[in-house]
Amino acid sequence: MSAYQARFKVWRGDPSGGGLEDFTVEVNDGEVVLDIIHRLQATQVSDLAVRWNCKAGKCGSCSAEINGRPRLMCMTRMSVFSKEETITVTPLRAFPVVRDLVTDVSFNYEKAREIPAFVPPPELAAGEYRMQQMDVERSQEFRKCIECFLCQDTCHVVRDHEENKEAFAGPRFLMRIAELDMHPLDAAAGTGLDRRTTAQDEHGLGYCNITKCCTEVCPEGIKITDNALIPMKERAADRKYDPLVWLGNKIRRRES
Structure with a gap:
């Protein structure tokens, strides 16, 4: 041409x-x-x-x-x-x-700061971490993110509803939570942090209706919806409606 x-x-x-x-x-x-x-x-x-x-x-x-x-x-x-x-x-x-x-994309950096970082296992020193490759591969895909924020821009929850921004982290950072939740060595649960619950209650996972528009615009080809958001929704739902968790919460409330 x-x-x-x-x-x-x-x-x-x-x-x-x-x-x-x-x-x-x-x-x-x-x-x-x-x-x-x-x-x-x-x-x-x-x-x-x-x-x-x-x-x-x-x-x-x-x-x-x-x-x-x-x-x-x-x-x-x-x-x-x-x-x-x-x-x-x-x-x-x-x-x-x-x-x-x-x-001005500072909204994204504010959301990034709201997500608790990786919690290393207390029984292991730096340099002693060992993981199976199959466990690493589950979340390795998400590490390809270049933070172009195209997924954030195309997500209609952010794009069309300014009022949602306070309660909704957006696909890039819900993917970050999913990555940490999948990490085989993340010890957040031992500190009392339930990433699945916070994803739902604090970062707006429930706002996502899995239209896959974020996946369609990702220049790195990350399957944000299928590999991060949908599994995270499933795990959050399992946690919320687990009868043993419900019973434990009810007993704790009675004791308090």
Whole structure:
């Protein structure tokens, strides 16, 4: 495919407001959307704000919405669009705009801090941890997350209902809880922390209705819904409705 002129609509503005602006810009073979945004900066709008770092699909910085779909700009090839197509680039809708394509994603870091960290087993010293590979593989997939927050952006619980943000951690961090709950050496239960109960009661697991939209936009191909959220829901339900747990709670309440 030789060079051609593409039509772009790019959102420009700040917290007070903004809108889409039209541009025509050159596209060359093998380029990605981030290349075109950089060309716009270099040739037409030098003050266009965009966040990026590695340009290799590993830092998660260049998240945006391209034709309405949450994507990494550095991993979205121009060849997937026709030459006649107008390409629209807008900031992540679920988070407040800082300027142009840059959004304030601090919500995600606040949620990360709310999740209790891995609790090492007290009987083992650092360097003595041993795990079976099959146990490691259960949660190893989730470690591929690059924290691009595309799953958070596309989740309608966060995206369409601002009032849910206080009570809902979102798929990225519910996946983190699931990862810790699956960890064969996590000793949180010994400290009185029940990750399954807190996932439901404190981090909003019940808000998730498993539409799989988070899985569909994950650039790392993590099966967030099938391998993390659904199993976590099942374990939380088992815990909540376990008759022995119910009886133990009832006895403790009577004693107190």
